[in-house]
Amino acid sequence: MQERQEAILREIVESYIKTFEPVPSKALVEKFNCSSATIRNDMSSLEEMGLLEKEHTSSGRIPSEKGYKYYVDHLMKPKDITGEDVLKLQTILNNNNLVVSDAVEKCMEIISDITHYTAVVIGPNKSNNTLKQINIIPLDIKQDGDSTVVAVLVTNQGVVENKQIVVSSDINMNELTKTCEIINKALVGTPLDKVIERLELEIKPKIRDVVNQYEQIYNFFSNAFQDFAMEKTDVTFGGKTNLLDFKEYEEPSKLKEMVSKLEDIDLVKRIDTKDKEVKVYIGEENEFDPDTTIIKTHYEADGNEGTIAIIGPKRMEYDKVVTLLNFLKEYIEK
DSSP states (O other), rough: OHHHHHHHHHHHHHHHHHHHOOBBHHHHHHHTTHHHHHHHHHHHHHHHHHHHETTTTTSSEEEEEEHHHHHHIHHHHOOOOHHHHHHHHHHHHHTSSSOOHHHHHHHHHHHHHHOOOOEEEEEEOOOOBBBBEEEEEEEEEEEESSSEEEEEEEETTTTTEEEEEEEOSSOOOHHHHHHHHHHHHHHTBBBGGGGGHHHHIIIHHHTTTTOTTHHHHHHHHHHHHHHHHHHHTTTEESSTTGGSSSSSSSHHHHHHHHHHHHHHHHHHHHTTTOOSEEEEEEGGGGGSTTTTEEEEEEEEEETTEEEEEEEEEOOHHHHHHHHHHHHHHHHHHO
């Protein structure tokens, strides 16, 4: 492909991403300092290569899936993150009171706000996991008033879940630790969906005789395991409805289809990846929907791992999203 043709393709892709309007040849004449005939010939050549498509209602051209792919692979330049956006993300990432999984979810919410696309975080599959260990790590112990701890649950398959919990001032931290030891001895190997049941039937009677505040302690662990159980879908969204704001999906039938797909957790889970690079899947390349683009990568940090992904229309700001995901991935893994 000629250098000018590549420049024309880049201009058409970036213009269409911003405006959702087909790009006519006359819009490019002045920019490239060429005759309209030359521009039309180049656009026709790009169309013959399968990189551009004609809009039925306009004389202009729009990028094809192949055109977007060529742009991403050969023409796209990294986009600098604004200082304001860096600060928003670093504020979360530098917060030592947040465990990695919570920080990732909050950062993806911010990226969703920045880009106006839908963010997805997919954790490891916890089905068939059994309890290996639960630990309580004090974060902020206060003599008077409530304290803060992190409950860390580890499963036999290496899944690590963290929950930051406020502990009431009437709960003794030593008794909390003692109960934790009792649970670890008695419930190791218990399927996660059976832990709460065994907690009531077996652990509550045991701690009644050795822990003064057994009722409050039991409620603490019951609520903690309940929180872990509620997250068994392993999928969290940021800006879930953002995708529905784009004109591509405003037709009622398409809007209904997209809502249905976003609610289909099994379908969303197919976005999961083990690829350690940020990869772009355009249209038919992704299993979610042929009218979307998915940009995603796998992350691992401090025993936590999962997939972070952005779902948007095919006319996505690829440079911006790729830069943001690379920034987040590199920061949490360093």
